[in-house]
Amino acid sequence: MADIQFSTMAKSLYRSEIRELLKLTRQPDTISFGGGLPDPAIFPYQAVEEASLKVIRERGRLALQYSPTEGEPFLKKQLIDYMERQGENVTATNMVVVASSQQGLDLLAKIFIDPGDPIIVEKPTYIGAIQAFRAFRADFHGVELDFDGIVPEELEKTVIRLLEAGRKPKFVYLIPDFQNPSGITLSYERRVRVLEIASQYDLIIIEDTPYRELRFQGESLPSLFSMDKEERVIMMKTFSKIFSPGFRIGWIMGPGSVIDKLVMAKQGTDLCTSAYISFLAAFLLEARQVDRQVVLSRGLYKVKRSVMLAALERFMPSDESISWSKPEGGMFLWLKLPDYIDTLELLKEAVEKNVAFVIGKGFFTDGSGGNTIRLNYSFPTEKQIVEGIERIAQLVSKRLRVPVMQ
Amino acid sequence: MADIQFSTMAKSLYRSEIRELLKLTRQPDTISFGGGLPDPAIFPYQAVEEASLKVIRERGRLALQYSPTEGEPFLKKQLIDYMERQGENVTATNMVVVASSQQGLDLLAKIFIDPGDPIIVEKPTYIGAIQAFRAFRADFHGVELDFDGIVPEELEKTVIRLLEAGRKPKFVYLIPDFQNPSGITLSYERRVRVLEIASQYDLIIIEDTPYRELRFQGESLPSLFSMDKEERVIMMKTFSKIFSPGFRIGWIMGPGSVIDKLVMAKQGTDLCTSAYISFLAAFLLEARQVDRQVVLSRGLYKVKRSVMLAALERFMPSDESISWSKPEGGMFLWLKLPDYIDTLELLKEAVEKNVAFVIGKGFFTDGSGGNTIRLNYSFPTEKQIVEGIERIAQLVSKRLRVPVMQ
Numbered sequence: 158m159a160d161i162q163f164s165t166m167a168k169s170l171y172r173s174e175i176r177e178l179l180k181l182t183r184q185p186d187t188i189s190f191g192g193g194l195p196d197p198a199i200f201p202y203q204a205v206e207e208a209s210l211k212v213i214r215e216r217g218r219l220a221l222q223y224s225p226t227e228g229e230p231f232l233k234k235q236l237i238d239y240m241e242r243q244g245e246n247v248t249a250t251n252m253v254v255v256a257s258s259q260q261g262l263d264l265l266a267k268i269f270i271d272p273g274d275p276i277i278v279e280k281p282t283y284i285g286a287i288q289a290f291r292a293f294r295a296d297f298h299g300v301e302l303d304f305d306g307i308v309p310e311e312l313e314k315t316v317i318r319l320l321e322a323g324r325k326p327k328f329v330y331l332i333p334d335f336q337n338p339s340g341i342t343l344s345y346e347r348r349v350r351v352l353e354i355a356s357q358y359d360l361i362i363i364e365d366t367p368y369r370e371l372r373f374q375g376e377s378l379p380s381l382f383s384m385d386k387e388e389r390v391i392m393m394k395t396f397s398k399i400f401s402p403g404f405r406i407g408w409i410m411g412p413g414s415v416i417d418k419l420v421m422a423k424q425g426t427d428l429c430t431s432a433y434i435s436f437l438a439a440f441l442l443e444a445r446q447v448d449r450q451v452v453l454s455r456g457l458y459k460v461k462r463s464v465m466l467a468a469l470e471r472f473m474p475s476d477e478s479i480s481w482s483k484p485e486g487g488m489f490l491w492l493k494l495p496d497y498i499d500t501l502e503l504l505k506e507a508v509e510k511n512v513a514f515v516i517g518k519g520f521f522t523d524g525s526g527g528n529t530i531r532l533n534y535s536f537p538t539e540k541q542i543v544e545g546i547e548r549i550a551q552l553v554s555k556r557l558r559v560p561v562m563q
Numbered sequence: 564m565a566d567i568q569f570s571t572m573a574k575s576l577y578r579s580e581i582r583e584l585l586k587l588t589r590q591p592d593t594i595s596f597g598g599g600l601p602d603p604a605i606f607p608y609q610a611v612e613e614a615s616l617k618v619i620r621e622r623g624r625l626a627l628q629y630s631p632t633e634g635e636p637f638l639k640k641q642l643i644d645y646m647e648r649q650g651e652n653v654t655a656t657n658m659v660v661v662a663s664s665q666q667g668l669d670l671l672a673k674i675f676i677d678p679g680d681p682i683i684v685e686k687p688t689y690i691g692a693i694q695a696f697r698a699f700r701a702d703f704h705g706v707e708l709d710f711d712g713i714v715p716e717e718l719e720k721t722v723i724r725l726l727e728a729g730r731k732p733k734f735v736y737l738i739p740d741f742q743n744p745s746g747i748t749l750s751y752e753r754r755v756r757v758l759e760i761a762s763q764y765d766l767i768i769i770e771d772t773p774y775r776e777l778r779f780q781g782e783s784l785p786s787l788f789s790m791d792k793e794e795r796v797i798m799m800k801t802f803s804k805i806f807s808p809g810f811r812i813g814w815i816m817g818p819g820s821v822i823d824k825l826v827m828a829k830q831g832t833d834l835c836t837s838a839y840i841s842f843l844a845a846f847l848l849e850a851r852q853v854d855r856q857v858v859l860s861r862g863l864y865k866v867k868r869s870v871m872l873a874a875l876e877r878f879m880p881s882d883e884s885i886s887w888s889k890p891e892g893g894m895f896l897w898l899k900l901p902d903y904i905d906t907l908e909l910l911k912e913a914v915e916k917n918v919a920f921v922i923g924k925g926f927f928t929d930g931s932g933g934n935t936i937r938l939n940y941s942f943p944t945e946k947q948i949v950e951g952i953e954r955i956a957q958l959v960s961k962r963l964r965v966p967v968m969q
Contacts, residue, residue, distance in 0.1 A: 159767050159795035162733060163824060164699075167674035170827035197624040205627065209615040218603040221611065221809040256662055256811070259834040267698065268573035288831035292673065293570075327568065361565055389565035403627040403838040405662070418569060421576035425694035426832075428665040431840055432809040 166292050188545035190514040193337065193398065193488050194536040196461075199453050200401060201446055208440040216436045224432035227420045228254025228408070232435040235442035236394075236408050242448065243370065245383055245392070247410050253419045256430045258367055258395035258407040261419075262289035264426060265363060265391070265409075268418040269327045270295045275319050277329040279307050281520030281529070283337045283365065286330055297522035298326065304482065306343030307331060309350040316358050328361040328391075333381060335368040335487025338520045338531035342485060345378050352381060355389055362390045367398045368487035370451045373459035375485040388412040396438060398488065399454070400447050406430065406438045454535075458488065461534040461542060465490055468543045472550035474557055481532075488535040491517070494528045498556050501527070506552050512545045572698050594951035596920040599743065599804065599894050600942040602867075605859050606807065607852055614846040622842045630838035633826045634660025634814070638841040641848035642800075642814050648854065649776065651789055651798070653816050659825045662836045664773055664801035664813040667825075668695035670832065671769060671797070671815075674824040675733045676701045681725050683735040685713050687926030687935070689743045689771065692736055703928035704732065710888065712749030713737060715756040722764050734767040734797075739787060741774040741893025744926045744937035748891060751784050758787060761795055768796045773804045774893035776857045779865035781891040794818040802844060804894065805860070806853050812836065812844045860941075864894065867940040870948045871896055878956035880963055887938075894941040897923070900934045904962050907933070912958050918951045 212220050216231075227233075233249050240247045255261045262285060270276065272294035278286065280299030290297070298319065300311045312329070319326050331351070333343035343351070355362050364381045382392035391411035396404045409419060423429075441447055462484060469481055469492075478495040494500065500516040507513065517529025530549075534542060618626050622637075633639075639655050646653045661667045668691060676682065678700035684692065686705030696703070704725065706717045718735070725732055737757070739749035749757070761768050770787045788798035797817035802810045815825060829835075847853055868890060875887055875898075884901040900906065906922040913919065923935025936955075940948060 158793060158818060159761075160765055161767060161818070161820060162675075162731070164673065164675050164677045164680070164733075166677075167824045167828065170674075170824060170831075192629060194628055197628060200623065200627045202619050202623045202627075205623075206616060206619045209619070210612060213608050213612045213615070217606065217608045217611075219809075221606045221608075221807040222600055222603060223598060223803075223808045256837075257833050260832065263832045267570065268576075269568075269570050271570045271572075274570070285831070285834065292828070292831045325568070327570075355565075359566055361567060387564060397629075401627040401839075402629045403625075405833065405835070405837040405840075412564060412567070414567060418573045418576060422573065422698070425576075425691070425698045426666065426669045427663050427811065428691065429811070431662075431811040431837065433807075433843075434811075434837055434840060437839075 166294070169291065169294075186511055188512045188537055188541040190512070190532040190534070190537060190545060192536065193533055195398065195402065195454065196457055196535055199450070199457055201450055204441060204444065204446040205437070208437050208444070208446070211440045212433060212436040220433045220436045222432055224429045224435055226424050226429050228252070228430065229432055229435035229439065232439040235439045239442050239447065240410070245380065245410070250413050251416055252408055252410050253416050253423065254430050254435065255407045255409060255423065256427060257405040258365065258393050258397065259285050259289065260426070261393050261407050261409050262286050264419050264422045266290050266293040266295070267422045267426070268415070275324045275326045277312065277315055277326045278522060279331060279336065280522070281338050281517060281526055282330065282522070283332060284519045286365070287520070287522055290330075299522050302336070302339060302341055304341055306333060306336070306341055306347050307351065309347055309354060312351065313354050316354065316360065320358065326360065328363050329355065330363045330365065331381070332365045334366055334378075335371065335484050335489070337368070337487070338489055338515070338517065339491040340482040340484030340487055340489045341491070342378070348378060348381055348384060352384055356387055360389065363393065364390050365393045367393075367395045370399050371455055371458060371488070372486035373455040373462070382410065391415055400441065400450050404434050404438055406434060455486075458535050461539060462490070464539045464542045465532065465534040465546060468546035469550075472547045474550065474554045476557060479553070488533050490532045490534060492530040492532055494530070494553060495557070496528050497558065498528050498553065500530050503530075503549075503552055503556070507549060510548050510552070512548045514549070572700070575697065575700075592917055594918045594943055594947040596918070596938040596940070596943060596951060598942065599939055601804065601808065601860065602863055602941055605856070605863055607856055610847060610850065610852040611843070614843050614850070614852070617846045618839060618842045626839045626842045628838055630835045630841055632830050632835050634658070634836065635838055635841035635845065638845040641845045645848050645853065646816070651786065651816070656819050657822055658814055658816050659822050659829065660836050660841065661813045661815055661829065662833060663811040664771065664799055664803065665691050665695065666832070667799050667813050667815050668692050670825050670828045672696050672699040672701070673828045673832070674821070681730045681732045683718065683721055683732045684928060685737060685742065686928070687744055687923060687932055688736065688928070689738060690925045692771070693926070693928055696736075705928050708742070708745060708747055710747055712739060712742070712747055712753050713757065715753055715760060718757065719760050722760065722766065726764065732766065734769050735761065736769045736771065737787070738771045740772055740784070741777065741890050741895070743774070743893070744895055744921070744923065745897040746888040746890030746893055746895045747897070748784070754784060754787055754790060758790055762793055766795065769799065770796050771799045773799075773801045776805050777861055777864060777894070778892035779861040779868070788816065797821055806847065806856050810840050810844055812840060861892075864941050867945060867948060868896070870945045871938065871940045871952060874949045874952035875956075878953045880956065880960045882963060885959070894939050896938045896940060898936040898938055900936070900959060901963070902934050903964065904934050904959065906936050909936075909958055909962070913955060916954050916958070918954045920955070
């Protein structure tokens, strides 16, 4: 066998928990709180079937051919209309279609990050973003989250510290709505403040919003993208959470100069997104099936979230160092356990009891978060949620140190 | 607007001729010899429609969900069977499904290339490979092609020169069958010799074979992958040329350690390939529609190639510095014009006359090839081939310098 010399990037690559857990979720006897998977019970199978017939019958010649790198025009038109229904104002030159949000992150890393470049992320933040940015050897600077999102004072301190060291951060990566992994939403006041800080220090913000439409409680807050008057916000969207992850369709909106570079980077990365899937997605958008699916998902996830919260209340031992977020939308709930509980050890036991979740540590860039867990409530059934939480709670109880009375 | 600081990679990005020409090919009044597009007249629309119904009805729940990063198992099984019918012996651990060959090139660049790393390519070579490898700042070393493919003596000289400078090439990238852009096939004797050189100097070979099945004349030669006894060949395949570029499905086969790194790199790049498209492709493979499409394409492209050769014979001015390749398969023919003819200037005139082709220069990494053209014969109709070649020949004739009689 040949002596293979891999690149520095390859040497830093590791298998992610997400990937290993995607495998687990395919085993029918496992209760999975792992991946961020939509509930297959409400997938609009009939609508997809009908749209697929239209793809071949009405656009067959284009659908089986290469498509333009920036995105199939018919899909872009439907996406622009969809964004308009979401209150966002976008034009075709400010949008590129990508083959999933994850590809968007890879392309953004490509066009922004040189090895060692500082970037700012939430702490915790999306594990896939860490993977994409780490591959290009970004220097991560995590900023604390509380239940109202990223703490502006901490953000400003981090920016000042970096600027004083002559190291302007390439961008601030935020997930303001029902954040992955924490389920936390950035408050309106903080949105205003974050944009002020961005303006003051001339920062680029990447606003990743896969769950934004999935609000089932409280009032919707304007996106940073819509509030931005200075062309410094790049917004990322995906089909995966609002319709189907099986399509691999995402889109990025932002300043023309950034979109232009993303398109050029995409050329060498995969030449173009599937024309077939682009037309399929476009017909489903045109028929408002995506909008319908969002309404359906909201209703279902609200119930499931409430079932999970009730199960946590019921089964989790009372201990002041155990807490969890109360998401108003999205797919995830964040569970904090006492510092001395290593959730990786807990996961190993849980898997033996046929329950899976994602350990929180992978969402931190500084090795912390060893006592945290991300719980997904969109995929499991209500019955599974109750059973699964009960099993996890039992494992936690066993590890809980009884406080010594004084 | 924000002051945007792009990465070094982004600064080196440029818009490719391929991309600009993909746009032209969508205008119905232009005769395009540009892209490497299959003939839409023979796309198996009915078969795709039937398969799409099976995807939803038989695999709906999985098709609309995330799939494993290494590839949907049902698709991998069908691909392994297909490769077996092509005489290739592959197992699931030696294969990763990718979202197009272009993604394969990006992933290979990621796992092999650090800035400045030397790699060896044919001269000319595929423009998309140049883009993918250049993005990671590879140091290209081009080796001359003649009508029997890469010249082994030149390859060995290049390897020795690099090794003597202490710079082992990361890999040798070859397109042995009906090469893009030249249409040239590597002879059997040279295949043997190339593998001997690889063995002697411990080199990795990337064998890109998008056109391999499309042989319509002469006898098929064994792939380097099948001849390799030392696990040093990585083989790349794609749906784009044998079935449909609209799917964005490719697959890479090679040593387990390489496949493993590719899977990890793919995680951060797009998480997984579309499950929907994976099942669609798998059902079409299972029904032998891909095999049928290959037979159909061969017959059609043979006729079109012959029409193009006849048109060149008929219309091109007789001049000893004008020559072209006689491909035995694939989609491309390579035209060399006198040194003093700049094909970029020729293209500008041609586009005015509603004919498009790809200038050869982009396929060279050293700025040469300014007098060359790649002509695609799979996409245009026979009538368009005759008309288009006549128009190009007229433009060439106008630029030809009449030799001064002595």
